Amino acid sequence: MTTRRPLRYCGATAALSVALLLSSCTGSAPFKGKAGAGGVGDPLFPALGNGGYQVTHYGLALDYDVKKRHLDATARITAEATQNLTTFTLDLQGLKVSGVQVGGEDATFSRKGHKLRVTPATGLRKGATFRTTVTYNGTPQEVTDPDESSEGWVKTPDGAFVAGEPEGSMAWFPGNNHPGDKATYDFTITVPEGYTAVANGELRSQKTAKGRTTFVWHNGQPMASYLATAGIGRFRFTVDRMPDGLPLYEAVDPAEEADSEEALSRLPEIIKWERGLFGPYPFRSAGAIVDNTPERVDWEALESQTKPIYAGAPDTVTVVHEMSHQWFGDSVTPKTWQDAWLNESFATYTEWLWEQREGGKTPQQQFDALYKKGAKDPLWEFPPGKPGKPENVTADPVYYRGAMVLQQLRDAVGDKTFFKILKEWPAKYRYGNADAADFIAFCQERTDKDLTDLFDVWLYGKGKPDRTF
Structure with a gap:
């Protein structure tokens, strides 16, 4: 979890605002800095993310004209410098930037590809907390994934929704677009009266004036940028509560309402059941966004923090997933995209546990059916722990062979230890980031059985494994 440090005080208190934010005090040592890296070296998406700082909070003010498909926006980004910085970059694709300030002073900026390079008026010292304000506008666009699916700002017949995984957040706000940088968020979204705007977290206020309605949402737990979302449309919007008071927000396109009713009616039951498996629910609200999406959107659902997005009415198993x-994925987030299997293996295995609960196949039967697939089946095309190419992040081995890794782990350590792992893993890394090495070490600490071969063969081994454990 990222901890926000207090502003550093030095020099006279009268020089509070800009001097503190930039940590540039009279009489300090000469400033020696360098540019922040324009990427964090992700194995699959090396151009995503930025070096030299860690974001702690995003404040996004969005005013969307549905008819003209036009966005006027301001992003206020609070961050901590992790090195002495002369310049730094943010990820932003398309849209026109009209101004940038750092610490209340105008900064110079330039654009190249999806990078917005910012040069503050004064260098930023390592450890300094600083705020960057970016004013921008335009028609936000979709992003085409390496696997050819649509994400980013996706237009719908009556509005838009945002899909962020893996690259889409940069289509609607500037940021450090990598799962290794998590922050809290506030969203202020203004739309025409009669429309609803939903986002992550809890609804703080809703106010209509002069034909426009402003919705204010607060997401107070750390969140990776790819999990940030917004939905705008003529939704049927409801607010309910679990018996323990957990708010449930559901925004459903009227065209999908009837077909969504059965699955969404089981949401409280699903949350209660998953709490029993995985421990306390990690966030302060839950819910769903169900939209009537264009045909080009070729995925069924997408994880986003507190409110998954469904590209049409979901079935119950999809809601479980x-x-x-x-x-x-949302509370415990991979350090890099190479370990997306840590998200999808658990979600797929949860489906298997639910199907058993509902009288269907057991996880072992699911495993056995998959293991019968021939050696040339796409399931064995690459190991889940080494996807190799960006387009493989959403491919079958990450989901299904990843879940098979968990079934092999269960067979090796026994049910008692396995189900302890399902609870203790998300508890240990709550709101943080982890990778495969963390998970392997975590599991090994909980058993006397050597798990080296199991992970070498099933997580990292090429082709169809020729043995089980």
């Missing part, structure tokens, strides 16, 4: 991501 997406809600399990609140623990696996």
Whole structure:
């Protein structure tokens, strides 16, 4: 979890605002800095993310004209410098930037590809907390994934919704677009009266004036940028509560309402059941966004923190899968995209546990059916722990062979230890980041059985494993 440090005080208190934010005090040592890296070296998406700082909070003010598809926006980004910085970059694709300030002073900026390079008026010292304000506008666009699916700002017949995984957040706000940088968020979204705007977290206020309605949402737990979302449309919007008071927000397109009713009616039951498996629900609200999406959107659902997005009416198993991501992916987030299997293996295995609960196949029977697939089946195309290419992040081995890794782990350590792992793993890394090495070490600490071969063969081994454990 990222901890926000207090502003550093030095020099006279009268020089509070700009001097503190930039940590540039009279009489200090000469400033020696360098540019922040324009990427964090992700194995699959090396151009995503930025070096030299860690974001602690995003404040996004969005005013969307549905008819003209036009966005006027301001992003206020609070961050901590992790090195002495002369310049730094943010990820932003398309849209026109009209101004940038750092610490209340105008900064110079330039654009190249999806990078917005910012040069503050004064260098930023390592450890300094600083705020960057970016004013921008335009028609936000979709982003085409490496696997050819649509994400980013996706237009719908009556508005838009945002899909962020893996690259889409940069289509609607500037940021450090990498799962290794998590922050809290506030969203202020203004739309025409009669429309609803939903986002992550809890609804703080809703006010209509002069034909426009402003919705204010607060997400107070750390969140990776790819999990940030917004939905705008003529939704049927409801607010309910679990018996323990957990708010449930549901925004459903009227065209999908009837077909969504059965699955969404089981949301409280699903959350209660998953709490029993994985421990306390990690966030302060839950819910769903169900939209009537264009045909080009070729995915069924997408994890986003507190409110999964459904590209049409979901079935119950899909809701089970997406809600399990609140623990696996949203609370505990991979350090890099190479370990996306840590999200999808657990979510797929949760489906298997639910199907058994509902009288269907056991997880072992699911495993056995998959293991019968021939050696040339796409399931064995690459190991889940080494996807190799960006387009493989959403491919079958990450989901299904990843879940098979968990079944092999269960067979090796026994049910008692396995189900302890399902609870203790999300508890240990709550709101943080982890990778495969963390998970392997975590599991090994909980058993006397050597798990080296199991992970070498099933997580990292090429082709169809020729043995089980």
